[in-house]
Amino acid sequence: MADQDFYSHDRPPDAQLPEDRPRGTGAGPPGPKAAHSRLWRAGMIALAVLVVIAFGIMLFP
DSSP states (O other): OOHHHHHHTTSOTTOOOOOSSOSSSSOOSOOHHHHHHHHHHHHHHHHHHHHHHHHHHHHOO
């Protein structure tokens, strides 16, 4: 028994299911808002690291 026969033995002839998450339907690449958000997030992380370092230097000179 071949693989095709084994797997299609108990399936109906129209066994195709619709995609639950269709691809390529207008999502597109991230726009300028997403890039702006990433820039702010990176800036805030850098600022937080600098603040932690500054407090460390002030508390333990």
